[in-house]
Every structure is written in C-alpha cells, then in structure tokens.
Amino acid sequence: MQAARIQWREGGTPESDAFGDVYFSRDGGLAESEYVFFKHNGLPARFAQAQDAFFIAETGFGTGLNALLTFEHWQRTAPPHAVLHFISFEKFPLRRADLIRAHAAWPELAVMAQQLQAGYPPLTPGWHHVPIADNILLWLWFGDVHEGLADLEVPGGVDAWYLDGFAPSKNPDMWTAPLYEQMARLSHAETTFATFTAAGVVRRGLEAAGFAVDKVPGFGRKREMICGHFAAGAPRQRLQKPEQVQVVGAGLAGAAAARVLADAGMAVTVYEAESPGAGASGNWAGVLHPLVTADWSLRSQWYQLALEQALPRWRDAIAAGVAGRLSGLDQLLVTPAWQVRFEKFAHRFPDHDLFHVVEKPCKTAFNAVHYPQGGWLSPPKLVQHLLDHPRIEMKRQKADVHSRGLDKAMTIWATGVGESPLRSAIRPVKGQVSRLSGSMPALHEPLVHQGYSVPTTMGLITGATFEKTALDQTIPTREGHAHNRQLLAQACPELELGDTLEGRVSLRPTTRDHMPIIGVDAARQQAFSLGHGARGLISVWYAAHQLATQLGACRRPCFIRIEHQSRISRV
Numbered sequence: 001m002q003a004a005r006i007q008w009r010e011g012g013t014p015e016s017d018a019f020g021d022v023y024f025s026r027d028g029g030l031a032e033s034e035y036v037f038f039k040h041n042g043l044p045a046r047f048a049q050a051q052d053a054f055f056i057a058e059t060g061f062g063t064g065l066n067a068l069l070t071f072e073h074w075q076r077t078a079p080p081h082a083v084l085h086f087i088s089f090e091k092f093p094l095r096r097a098d099l100i101r102a103h104a105a106w107p108e109l110a111v112m113a114q115q116l117q118a119g120y121p122p123l124t125p126g127w128h129h130v131p132i133a134d135n136i137l138l139w140l141w142f143g144d145v146h147e148g149l150a151d152l153e154v155p156g157g158v159d160a161w162y163l164d165g166f167a168p169s170k171n172p173d174m175w176t177a178p179l180y181e182q183m184a185r186l187s188h189a190e191t192t193f194a195t196f197t198a199a200g201v202v203r204r205g206l207e208a209a210g211f212a213v214d215k216v217p218g219f220g221r222k223r224e225m226i227c228g229h230f231a232a233g234a235p236r237q238r239l240q241k242p243e244q245v246q247v248v249g250a251g252l253a254g255a256a257a258a259r260v261l262a263d264a265g266m267a268v269t270v271y272e273a274e275s276p277g278a279g280a281s282g283n284w285a286g287v288l289h290p291l292v293t294a295d296w297s298l299r300s301q302w303y304q305l306a307l308e309q310a311l312p313r314w315r316d317a318i319a320a321g322v323a324g325r326l327s328g329l330d331q332l333l334v335t336p337a338w339q340v341r342f343e344k345f346a347h348r349f350p351d352h353d354l355f356h357v358v359e360k361p362c363k364t365a366f367n368a369v370h371y372p373q374g375g376w377l378s379p380p381k382l383v384q385h386l387l388d389h390p391r392i393e394m395k396r397q398k399a400d401v402h403s404r405g406l407d408k409a410m411t412i413w414a415t416g417v418g419e420s421p422l423r424s425a426i427r428p429v430k431g432q433v434s435r436l437s438g439s440m441p442a443l444h445e446p447l448v449h450q451g452y453s454v455p456t457t458m459g460l461i462t463g464a465t466f467e468k469t470a471l472d473q474t475i476p477t478r479e480g481h482a483h484n485r486q487l488l489a490q491a492c493p494e495l496e497l498g499d500t501l502e503g504r505v506s507l508r509p510t511t512r513d514h515m516p517i518i519g520v521d522a523a524r525q526q527a528f529s530l531g532h533g534a535r536g537l538i539s540v541w542y543a544a545h546q547l548a549t550q551l552g553a554c555r556r557p558c559f560i561r562i563e564h565q566s567r568i569s570r571v
C-alpha cells in the first residue's frame with residue numbers, strides 16, 4: 001500500500017508523481033467536475049427524486065473533489081429520508097496532510113471537506129467507511145479499482161458512475177475490459193455514466209460491455225467527452241421490506257440489530273429471557289480500539305471496517321448521555337511479541353495513522369501505542385439507549401429453537417451463549433471484572449495491557465479473566481479478583497491500587513475462528529448475530545447493518561470477501 005506522492009504546482013495544484021498528471025485544474029476544476037460528472041449523469045433532477053438510497057461509484061478518489069461537490073448538491077436537493085452512498089476506489093490514497101492542503105483550494109466546499117478530513121480513514125488496504133452526514137455515507141476502497149469492484153455488491157445496483165482516473169494515455173492499466181465488465185455487472189437499466197475522456201479505447205470498451213455511449217462537447221477547451229447509460233440493463237430491483245421482525249436476546253448484538261431495523265421503519269419485538277444487558281453486555285465498562293495485526297488479513301480488515309461503522313454510532317450514544325469516552329486509549333507493549341507486531345505493521349503501512357508510540361504513559365516501565373479514537377463505553381447503558389425506540393417492543397420471555405412462544409415473523413437470534421439454532425458453534429469463555437475504589441490520577445485514560453483498566457465515576461473497572469467454564473459458573477471469585485489486580489500491578493508496578501469492591505462475571509460468546517456469525521437463512525425465516533466474543537463493541541453495528549441489508553430493510557453496499565469471513569455457512 002503506497003500513499004500518493006504529490007508535487008505541488010504553483011497556485012496549489014496537486015500533481016501525481018506516479019502518473020505525471022494533475023488531480024484537478026485550479027482554474028475551473030470545480031466547474032469541470034460539476035459539468036462532466038454531475039450534469040452528465042443527469043443528477044440535478046435525479047437527486048430531487050431519489051427514493052430510499054442512491055449509489056454513485058467513482059474510479060479514482062484522489063482529493064475527493066468530485067465527492068465533496070456531490071455531497072453539497074445532495075444536501076441541498078435530495079429528499080431528507082434518502083441516503084447517498086458514494087463508493088470510491090483509490091490505489092494511491094493521499095496522506096491526510098495532502099488532502100487538507102488540496103481542500104484549501106475549495107473554500108466553498110469547506111463544510112463537507114471538514115467532515116471528510118475528520119473521518120478520513122487510515123491508509124490501510126481494503127474497505128473503509130467515512131460518515132459524512134446522517135444521509136451521506138462514503139465507502140472507500142484503498143487498492144486497485146479492479147480488485148475492489150470484483151469485491152463489491154450493491155443491492156439494486158449502482159445508479160451513476162463517475163469514470164475519473166488519469167487519462168487513458170497516462171493510465172492504460174485502469175481503462176481495460178474488466179473495468180467495464182464489472183460496471184455492467186453492477187448496473188441496472190437506469191444506470192448512467194460520465195467521463196472527461198472521449199478516447200476511442202474507452203468508448204469501445206463501454207459499448208462492448210453493453211453501455212450506450214454519447215459523445216458530447218467537453219469542458220472548456222476540451223473538445224469532447226462521453227456519457228451514456230446501461231442499455232443492456234435489467235430494471236432496478238425495488239426493496240421488498242419486511243414489516244416486522246423479532247429479535248431474541250437483548251444484549252449489544254440484539255439491541256443494535258433491533259435499532260437498525262426500527263430506524264429503517266420496521267416494527268421490532270425483542271424477546272429477552274432475563275433483563276436487557278443480563279449477559280456479557282452487562283459488563284460495567286468495555287474498551288474499543290483498532291485491532292492491529294502484522295499481516296492485516298481479511299479478518300483485520302473486517303474489524304477495521306466494523307470499527308469505522310461503530311465509532312459514529314457510539315459517539316452519538318455518548319452525546320445522548322451514555323457513559324463512556326472515545327478520546328484516546330493507550331495499549332502498553334507488555335510483551336516483545338506485541339512490540340514486533342506493531343513494528344511490522346508500521347513498516348508495512350508507514351502512512352497508516354492508526355496509532356503512535358508514546359513513552360511510558362503512566363507509572364509503568366513499558367512504552368505504549370496510543371489510539372486517538374479508542375476509548376471505553378458502558379455496554380449496559382448502550383443496550384438501554386438502543387432499545388429506547390418507539391418501534392421496539394420488549395417482551396420478557398425465553399424463546400426456544402422451536403420458536404414456541406414466538407410469532408411467525410423472521411427471527412434474529414442474538415442470544416450470546418444462550419439457546420439458538422447455531423448454539424453448537426459458540427464456545428463460552430468466562431470473564432470476571434473487578435471494581436476497585438479510588439480514581440487513580442495516574443490513570444486518566446483507559447489502558448490496555450494483558451487485560452484492561454478503565455477509570456470511571458464508579459471507580460476503576462479492571463480485568464478480565466479468560467476461562468473456559470460451565471455455563472452456570474457466574475459468581476465472582478477471590479482468585480478472579482487476585483488475577484485482575486495482578487494484571488494491572490504487572491503493567492504498572494508503582495500504581496497504588498484501591499480496594500476491591502465487587503466483581504461481575506459473564507460469558508463471552510466466542511467462536512473457533514474468533515469471527516462473529518452473521519447472516520440470514522431466508523428459507524427458515526431465521527437470521528443470526530452471534531459469536532461477538534470479546535469484541536462486541538466493535539462488531540455489533542456492522543453485524544446489524546449486514547442483517548438489515550440481507551433482510552431488505554435498507555440498502556447498503558456489501559463487501560464480498562470481507563463478509564465471507566463472518567458468513568453463517570461456515571459453522
């Protein structure tokens with residue numbers, strides 16, 4: 001993964017070193033973008049009539065100028081209930097500093113530019129999510145566009161294509177048949193495209209893939225450009241939204257699923273055997289931060305994409321009064337293996353922006369990595385907050401796999417270690433946390449070591465044990481407390497620990513491969529959000545959105561190889 005190397009021309013125009021071409025022209029770049037991509041996809045009229053979701057896909061994100069311009073228009077002209085999904089592909093992403101410098105040329109787009117800069121993802125390969133506004137979601141693929149397109153599904157299809165990317169003469173590898181074939185696979189009968197070039201090789205490629213191509217006058221001094229629509233397309237599929245659904249289990253997984261479906265307009269009944277947050281999600285404080293691995297496998301990419309989707313939702317929850325803070329977290333490098341892992345990662349992705357190394361952050365002998373976006377949250381408060389919705393009805397009732405006591409609607413199983421048709425794939429792992437007295441001024445941010453410690457208004461929550469156990473062993477033990485105190489004492493030997501006040505035990509619903517189990521079995525009217533293991537705070541939103549998309553409650557892009565990692569058919 002290589003960041004773009006930019007030469008700044010006079011007047012602040014960025015030029016790509018690798019391609020020897022400018023990203024946009026300073027004179028009239030904005031007007032050109034508007035003329036070529038916006039106008040020639042017919043978007044002024046189409047935005048005003050947008051239904052539930054509108055999908056634009058772009059080759060070559062670059063500085064994001066086309067995206068920002070499109071966001072501005074969408075905010076002004078689209079109906080408020082409709083959501084814009086802007087999907088863009090970039091092989092050489094700009095570093096954040098270059099992005100900010102490029103945006104300085106467009107003060108008229110400053111509001112949207114700030115949103116993009118704030119959510120601009122780490123420069124790691126794979127899919128990323130950038131929330132721009134409630135009704136504007138940006139999906140970025142960092143890698144070659146051909147690979148990214150092959151990995152993409154769009155329910156209902158892409159509505160408009162922006163074919164950017166440097167000129168075919170300077171970038172022949174991009175403008176090849178597989179690009180047009182993937183476009184055809186992802187298009188419907190009303191799909192349009194527009195591009196600044198009129199090169200014969202592009203026109204012929206698009207025509208061969210089934211697009212009707214028109215030559216029209218180009219922008220400014222450019223003689224011609226091309227645009228058109230997908231003549232070979234099938235009609236766009238409409239959403240077939242189920243009206244109601246039932247969720248079994250009111251932990252983080254069930255509450256997030258219920259919330260997404262209720263927000264999409266469905267009536268949701270949640271069945272809970274005990275009380276909301278009675279299981280693992282009753283844990284007083286949990287932490288979340290990026291999961292850095294040296295190989296940055298598809299699983300790492302899954303969790304990164306999940307985290308990027310979870311963070312904005314959790315920030316909203318904190319703003320609504322849920323206990324927690326997402327303003328930074330340190331992970332102590334307590335073992336040589338951890339140190340090596342972070343070094344390898346940083347060597348491989350030098351522009352990653354995920355963490356930086358800090359020296360001995362509290363009373364400790366260890367250095368740490370600091371995650372600026374990490375933090376902690378109170379899971380039981382989150383559960384309460386998510387379930388508080390006029391379309392969610394709670395029923396205190398135990399459900400069984402024969403659906404006795406349940407209505408006939410689609411059932412989502414989010415039962416943690418409890419009963420479900422896929423229970424045999426779940427391995428309960430007991431976890432005990434301890435609550436210590438005192439505020440410990442040396443610990444002002446959550447700390448991850450061999451366990452984790454979170455300063456809260458209730459005192460210090462510290463833990464946790466990991467024990468394979470029988471399901472009924474949920475009483476805190478003295479050994480558990482001693483273990484938790486020892487983890488923290490080893491990490492920060494000079495820290496004076498308060499008294500142990502109490503403990504809480506619950507069971508993590510883990511799986512053999514440490515990935516959650518997510519998906520819909522339409523034939524049996526069942527869906528699953530299970531196996532969130534020790535990372536539910538990261539994974540439950542992505543799970544909820546995958547289910548909502550598969551159930552037809554909303555339309556979001558799907559990422560084939562990533563979502564394959566959490567498919568239900570593997571268990």
Ligand SMILES: Cc1cc2nc3c(=O)[nH]c(=O)nc-3n(C[C@H](O)[C@H](O)[C@H](O)COP(=O)(O)OP(=O)(O)OC[C@H]3O[C@@H](n4cnc5c(N)ncnc54)[C@H](O)[C@@H]3O)c2cc1C
Nearest residue numbers: 249251252253273279280281286287399416418431536537
């Ligand atoms: C000690 C500890 C520390 C943790 N720390 C972190 C952390 O720092 N960060 C992080 O991201 N994650 C952490 N986790 C993991 C996280 O808590 C879980 O991933 C998450 O809570 C799982 O949520 P869930 O909804 O899948 O399961 P649960 O919260 O267990 O919810 C399942 C619910 O289903 C109900 N139920 C079960 N069977 C039935 C039935 N038949 N009918 C009706 N209801 C039923 C249960 O009563 C329960 O309320 C921790 C877990 C533990 C135990």
Ligand SMILES: C[S@@+](CC[C@H](N)C(=O)[O-])C[C@H]1O[C@@H](n2cnc3c(N)ncnc32)[C@H](O)[C@@H]1O
Nearest residue numbers: 060061062063064065066090091144145165166
């Ligand atoms: C002209 S710039 C795009 C300008 C951009 N749309 C904007 O609004 O700023 C072209 C971009 O395409 C990217 N690109 C070129 N070939 C690519 C490929 N094969 N896959 C993904 N991105 C590619 C380049 O790195 C560059 O950022």
